[in-house]
Amino acid sequence: MTRRSALLPSSAALLALAIAAVPAFAAPTTRSGAPGSGSAPRATMADPVFADAFDRGGGSVTVYTDRAAFLAALAPGRVELAFDELIPGHSPPLHYTDQGFSLWVFTPPGTHHGLYNGPGFVSTDQVDEPLMVWTTLDDRPIGALGGNVWPSDFSLRPTDGTIGVDVILQDGTLGATAIVDAAVPDSFVGFISHGEPIAYLLIEAPDLVDPPAGTTPDRWPTLDNLVVGGVQ
Numbered sequence: 001m002t003r004r005s006a007l008l009p010s011s012a013a014l015l016a017l018a019i020a021a022v023p024a025f026a027a028p029t030t031r032s033g034a035p036g037s038g039s040a041p042r043a044t045m046a047d048p049v050f051a052d053a054f055d056r057g058g059g060s061v062t063v064y065t066d067r068a069a070f071l072a073a074l075a076p077g078r079v080e081l082a083f084d085e086l087i088p089g090h091s092p093p094l095h096y097t098d099q100g101f102s103l104w105v106f107t108p109p110g111t112h113h114g115l116y117n118g119p120g121f122v123s124t125d126q127v128d129e130p131l132m133v134w135t136t137l138d139d140r141p142i143g144a145l146g147g148n149v150w151p152s153d154f155s156l157r158p159t160d161g162t163i164g165v166d167v168i169l170q171d172g173t174l175g176a177t178a179i180v181d182a183a184v185p186d187s188f189v190g191f192i193s194h195g196e197p198i199a200y201l202l203i204e205a206p207d208l209v210d211p212p213a214g215t216t217p218d219r220w221p222t223l224d225n226l227v228v229g230g231v232q
Contacts, residue, residue, distance in 0.1 A: 029127045029218050031116045031154060032090060036126055060194040061167060061175035070146050070190035071227065078144075078229035086117040088156060090125065100140030101228050108132045108202070118156040121185075121224040131203040131221045137170070141197035143231035146190020150183040151205040151219035158185050161219040164204045165189055169196040185224065192231055 028036035064070035071078070079098045092114070093106035105122055107114050107129045116125035124131060135142045151161035163183040167175040175198070178189045191198065205219035 028129075029154065029216075030113055030125050031156075031220075032113070032125050034113060034125070036113070061169075062192045062194070063176050063178045064146060064190040064192070065178075065180070065188060067146070067188040067190070067227075070144070070188070070192070073192055073232060074144050074227075074229040075232045078227060081147075081226040081228070082120065083117075083122055083224055083226075084120050086120055086122065088118055089116065091115045091117050094122070097139075098228075101142055102136045102139040103142065103228060104132075104134040104136075105223070105226075106132055106134065116156075116220075118152070118222070121222055123152055123156060123220050123222045127218045127220055131201075131223055133201040133203070133223075133226065135198055135200060141170075141230070142228055143194075143197055144190065144192045144229040145198055145201055145227070146188060147226040148185055148188055148224045149180060149203055150185050150187050150222050152222040153220070154216070154218065156220075156222075158222075159219065161208055162206055163187070163189075163221060164206065165191075166202040167191040167193070168199045168202065169193060170199045171196050172199070185222075190227065194231060 030036050077099045079101055081096060093104050094115070095104050096102070107124055111126070111129040113125035113129060116123055122131060133145060145167070149163045149165060150158055151163060153159040161183065163180045165178045165180070169175045175193055175196070176191055180187050180189055191201070203221045203223060205221040207217040207219060211217040
């Protein structure tokens with residue numbers, strides 16, 4: 001899949017929903033050292049905020065935690081993104097096109113600090129800002145998205161914690177939510193929508209409730225080995 005630099009796609013209705021789904025928090029930490037932005041309490045692992053403003057859609061979305069089973073359910077022509085070209089540090093939104101699919105990986109509209117990637121994987125700069133995997137309306141419909149997700153620490157190292165992923169459909173409804181406990185770099189979560197195509201994924205890493213003494217509760221959402229496809 002090729003990466004292109006271009007302007008972000010616009011869809012007023014879905015952008016408004018995306019902004020509504022993004023929580024705002026106080027005293028956030030950034031990896032770059034830039035001043036953080038936020039105004040409300042930070043979510044914790046016991047109180048994740050996952051697209052509460054959405055209605056659940058009427059279509060069927062299957063959640064997979066086994067990569068092999070997920071791949072077996074896809075139509076021919078899937079695309080896999082290993083993000084091998086990424087290096088540690090800030091980056092602009094990532095845009096990939098292949099097999100008629102087009103998608104973006106970035107932090108949602110209304111957030112402030114963008115991506116801060118590791119060597120070959122995607123993450124965020126500000127601790128409380130989610131990752132978004134956004135599909136476009138005018139390209140081949142995407143019925144399946146999945147990948148490895150885990151929490152990382154300030155130094156981009158894997159750490160203990162939980163990941164929450166929402167899948168939002170093109171009709172603006174919440175298709176499914178997956179919460180991955182004790183997530184590690186091999187933790188996989190995938191979604192297949194059997195009706196309405198997928199609009200985007202929202203990936204969050206809530207704070208730890210009771211971090212070990214002398215450690216921080218901060219967790220950053222992290223993504224690798226993204227699979228994009230259609231449904232059989």
